[in-house]
Amino acid sequence: MAEHADDLHEVVVLRYGTRRTTRGDVFLNFGVYAEPDAPIDMDYFVWVVRNHQRTVLVDTGFSAASGARRRRTMLIPPTEAWERVGVDLAADMTVVLTHGHYDHTGNLAQLPAARIVVAERELDFWLSPMAARAQFHHSAEPADLDALAAARDDGRVRTFRGHLQLAPGIEVIEVGGHTPGQAMVLVQTSDGPVLLASDAVHYYEELTSDMPFTHVADLVGMYGAFDRITGMLRSGEAAHLVAGHDPQAMHRFPPDERLPDLARVIGRCT
Numbered sequence: 001m002a003e004h005a006d007d008l009h010e011v012v013v014l015r016y017g018t019r020r021t022t023r024g025d026v027f028l029n030f031g032v033y034a035e036p037d038a039p040i041d042m043d044y045f046v047w048v049v050r051n052h053q054r055t056v057l058v059d060t061g062f063s064a065a066s067g068a069r070r071r072r073t074m075l076i077p078p079t080e081a082w083e084r085v086g087v088d089l090a091a092d093m094t095v096v097l098t099h100g101h102y103d104h105t106g107n108l109a110q111l112p113a114a115r116i117v118v119a120e121r122e123l124d125f126w127l128s129p130m131a132a133r134a135q136f137h138h139s140a141e142p143a144d145l146d147a148l149a150a151a152r153d154d155g156r157v158r159t160f161r162g163h164l165q166l167a168p169g170i171e172v173i174e175v176g177g178h179t180p181g182q183a184m185v186l187v188q189t190s191d192g193p194v195l196l197a198s199d200a201v202h203y204y205e206e207l208t209s210d211m212p213f214t215h216v217a218d219l220v221g222m223y224g225a226f227d228r229i230t231g232m233l234r235s236g237e238a239a240h241l242v243a244g245h246d247p248q249a250m251h252r253f254p255p256d257e258r259l260p261d262l263a264r265v266i267g268r269c270t
Contacts, residue, residue: 007169122181189267192239
């Protein structure tokens with residue numbers, strides 16, 4: 001396959017925020033594992049998928065206001081991180097929203113021309129009255145959902161069910177579990193296929209120890225997503241897994257020289 005083939009992309013992993021919490025806070029019903037509690041770090045990422053034909057942003061991070069309100073440390077605004085790695089925010093682009101939580105949908109208002117792709121079940125849920133219930137509402141930001149609704153009303157939102165071949169070499173896969181329409185993105189690169197799991201897998205340990213994350217809309221669906229991801233890795237459908245919040249992601253992939261302290265890159269499009 002040619003180096004500049006239309007279906008090969010580079011994936012840039014951008015660490016824009018962080019916080020310290022406990023294992024008991026992030027793993028569902030942690031007491032059932034009979035393990036001592038301990039500190040754990042949680043990082044916040046956005047991802048860029050691109051080649052010479054297209055740029056796709058995967059999620060848009062949290063806004064400065066919502067991050068501060070929730071006492072998250074913002075290391076760099078996502079908009080600045082995108083620009084530092086060469087993304088032209090005024091250019092034609094697509095944004096894939098993997099789900100509707102505040103740390104994945106902030107900053108949409110700063111991308112007023114972007115086309116947005118989101119699972120139909122996810123969009124319908126977060127724009128429904130059910131999203132206002134306390135156990136869901138605390139994970140979302142009204143301003144972010146308003147921006148998403150405005151984009152829908154402008155005709156800039158594309159929905160899908162199950163999976164979507166967004167472009168050659170980019171597939172969006174709905175798995176549910178964490179949220180009703182949680183999605184992942186499978187990207188073909190020169191280093192092999194990369195699975196951006198987003199919050200289908202927050203930590204690699206969720207897979208290796210079969211430990212679901214604390215926030216879950218459908219526990220059976222979350223376990224099913226674990227099984228699907230494990231199968232993709234075993235079969236070679238995915239060669240690299242990028243977890244949604246695990247600091248280990250920064251140690252698994254080489255630095256991007258454009259932002260070496262906060263960015264990692266998989267595959268190259270030169």
